[in-house]
Amino acid sequence: MIEITIRLKGPAQARRLATLLRTLADTESDRGQAKTYRGAARRLEHLARPFRYTTTRPPRPAHAELDEEAVQRVVKGLRPLPELSRAEARIACWRLTARRCSAPEIAARVGVTPRTVNRWRAEDKAVTR
Structure with a gap:
């Protein structure tokens, strides 16, 4: 196993690398390795997404008084x-x-x-x- 660390300068580069990983996965003959590439691409795309609240109401304070x-x-x-x-x-x-x-x-x-x-x-x- 080889571990690689890559520094990217923003979400646009992360999305570009994810696209390259998906292209590489499509050309890979080893199914397990292709699956690994697709998983890495999916994680990169997730990290490149802007953060949004999933709820409509504002979050509660962490140390709110108990009612x-x-x-x-x-x-x-x-x-x-x-x-x-x-x-x-x-x-x-x-x-x-x-x-x-x-x-x-x-x-x-x-x-x-x-x-x-x-x-x-x-x-x-x-x-x-």
Whole structure:
């Protein structure tokens, strides 16, 4: 295996190199090597793309205050259920787990998937051990 480091001076050069790698992949007789070239081209094109937010709402501050009232509304099931931050959702999940609610029920109230609820429960278990 040979590792090469290349410095490019901007997205235009990254896209040009990606095009050259795709051309090289089309002429390569070894299928595995062609796949490697195409993967490198795909990563270069991804890096050359401009950064854009994927959500329409502004991101939450990293250290926002926890809204205890919103967490209590979710735990008690009072409608309409408020939208929770990630930290608030995790606290609500922990409290609903203590009340022996199922993962699908917690997920519906908190606004996450049941898989996320199960992952949070497993992480909490690992920390308490």
